[in-house]
Amino acid sequence: MPSLQSVISCQSDYDPTALPVTQANAIIADVIEPVRGIEQLPIRSALSRVLANDVISSIDVPAHDNSAMDGYAFAGAMLNQGDGDVVLEVSGTxxxxxxxxxxxxxxxAVRIMTGAVMPAGCDTVIPQEFVEIQAGGNQVRFRPDAVRAGDNRRRQGEDLARGQAALRAGRILTPADLGLMASLGVVEVKVRRRLRVAFFSTGDELRSIGETLDPGCVYDSNRYTLHGMLQRLNVELIDMGVVRDDPEIMEAAFRTACEVADAVITSGGVSVGDADYTKQIMARLGDVSFWKIAMRPGRPMAFGRIASGGHEAVLFGLPGNPVAVMVTFYNFVRGALHRLMGADVAPLPRIRVRSATPIRKRPGRTEYQRGIVAPGPDGELEVRVTGEQGSGVLRSMSEANGFIVLDHDQTSVAAGDLVSVMLFDGLV
Structure with a gap:
């Protein structure tokens, strides 16, 4: 893998104190390369795994010309035999x-059922609801303009031709993909090995669920949020709990995480005013940069690689505020982990809807406001902010169903203006 510092040195306008979201993602993408481990699994066990090789069809799909519906198969040339109705003798089924x-x-004509092989001499199917049955079922009559020659015939190989790629490497396999592979007779498939991701929270003020809250202490929510977000990515989770603000304990945690995982995610310890030794340990163990991203929430972030005991892992040091953890995860970590697992995944989609209220925004940073998308008085979709947008207000994330994304150069929004929204459905 290229070193982080070598990638950064190629950035002519690199400023770690005001790094745009797009530039940070470009640097991350240049540094990360997919894991190389591959395993072969039965297709039933391959759901949500990343395909390691193209799946090539060994057969034509469909294997023969066949009927797209129930009806009567015949030669399309019969439609041009005169001005009157077409009358055909039914010769079989x-x-x-x-x-x-x-x-x-x-x-x-031949009575034919959906999926049946087209009989010799036939290239067209008239749906059964368009015909009049006569002579005790031995004859059918229909208008010549009820169908065109070649209609309702599925051609051999029109879905997939033998030798064609049915699925491309890098795809995260879906239930439909499993069915597609089964239709091709595929029994096993090669996939990338699952990523191992270690994560922990830092801070003496944090307590795990079930512990007593001393004055000034709070329950650690970030590990549970990270656990849920990582579960969606189908990675192997290594929850290392809460790590205290002690240099020896902290370094031991980083070393252990690095030696057992492909990626390490921490929350807390990267903001201005956080304990200096946290950053010193990160930097001492590897090639790490500390950024102030031009975004809100989620400004402080560390990224790089750390090494210990002959092992290396990608490091993501996220902010400590709960909402900032989620925003930075979805805008940086999610895509990076997909790249690390070898997945070819498009950026998260956005929709354009009108804003129900004005939103203040100054250019020079990307903002992610928590919003609720719902039909307005006229039935058209609109979005409104959930209220208080502080980065520690996790309740606002629970109430929202999307991020209102206000891009780097955008200014304030007036009520009725169109804004971009990243919907949470399937995300959080």
Missing amino acids: AYAGNAFDGEAKAGQ
Whole structure:
């Protein structure tokens, strides 16, 4: 992997005290490379894993021309035999899994079911609701403009041709992908090994759930938030608890985390005024930079790589405030972990909706306001802020259903203006 400092040295406008979100993400992307471990799994066990190789179809899908619906198969040329209705003799029936044994001749049709192989001599299917059955079921009549030649026929290989890539490497496998592989007869698939992610919170004031809260202490919520966000990424979790503000304890925690995980995530200890030895330990163990991101919330952040005992891990030092942890995770860590696991994932999508109220904003930083998207009085979607936007107000995250994203150069928003929203559905 390229060193962090070598990547930073190529940034002509690099300023660690006011780093734009886009530039920080570009640096992270340049530093991180995917893990190399690969394992082979039965497709039932591969859900949410990252595909290591392209899955190539060994068959045509569908394997034969077949009917897209229940109806009657015939030669499309019969539609041009005159001005009146088309009248065809029914010569047999084709079922899915039981093909018609014979050939439809001129003036004949074959009763056909959805998915059945198209009989020889047929290239068109008229849906059964468009025909009039006559002569005790031995004859059908329909208007020639009820269908066009070639309609309602699925062609061999139109979904997938033999030798075509059905799924590309880097894809995070979905339930539909498992079904697709099964339809191709794939039994096992090669995937990237699961990432191992260690995480812990720092601070003497933090207490775990179940412990007594002494004066000035708070329960540690960040580990539970991180646990939930990481679970969504299907990584192997290593929860190291709360680490006290003690240099020896802190260094031991970083070393242990580095030796057992691919990535280490901490919350707290990277802000101005935090204990200096936390940053000193991070820097001493590896190639780490300390940034003040031009964003709100979530300004302080550390990123780099640390090493111990012959092992190396990517480090993300996140702020201590609960909302800032979530904002920085989704804007930096999530994408970086996807890259580390070898996944080809697009940036989180945004929608454009109108703002129900004015929002103050000064240019020069990206802001993530917690918002609630809902239909307005006219039925059109609009978004309003949840109220107090302090980075320690975790309740506002629970109430919100999306981030209102105000980009770096954007100014204040008037009521009725369109704004970008990153929806939480499937995210938090």
